[in-house]
Amino acid sequence: MALFVWMPIAFVDYGSSMGDLSGSTAVSEANAVSRVRALADAESNYIESQHDANAKGSLQAGTIPELRKAGLIDARISGTHPFGGYDYGELIGPEKGAYLFYTVPAFTASKTPYWWHAVPGGTLISKLFRVRTPEATGVRSFAVDESGVIRYAVRDISKPITREEAEHWDTLQ
Secondary structure (H helix, E strand, O other), rough: HHHHHHHHHHHHHHHHHHHHHHHHHHHHHHHHHHHHHHHHHHHHEEEEEEEHHHHOOOOOOOOOHHHOOOOOOOOOOOOOEEEEEEEEEEEOOOOOOOEEEEEEOOOOOOOOOHHHOOOOHHHHHHHHOOOOOOOOOOOEEEEEEEEEEEEEOOOOOOOOOOOHHHOOOEEEO
């Protein structure tokens, strides 16, 4: 009888510990888009403040460290360490006010090894012990340039992007 009472509790715990990978992916990606948008807004403010301070000089876009130092972005966005499961980067152009900020997934979900499914209870064990990268994040990369248009793509690798590559990505609606 004790086993019968214990089993439903175990299944309830199993269900609550599984999580919703698609939901967490959507949240991670939404946060990444929000941060890329914040970088573009901060850059606009940075350039505008330069214009106000130096009306006749050339206006250069600020780097992530400069935006952070000016207090325009979240201090956790460093450009050197992942934040929220994404790596953030920048391309600052030599042209007046040209920039591109991008974010790529820092970690991807590890697939459960095939042999787990061959072991009785293996799938249950893999879900209970979360056999995947704990900081698994979204699958899409995002970028924004001086136009303010956010673009996205699913890429095979998480390496820095180029402006030319990002210009061919789909526009985020």
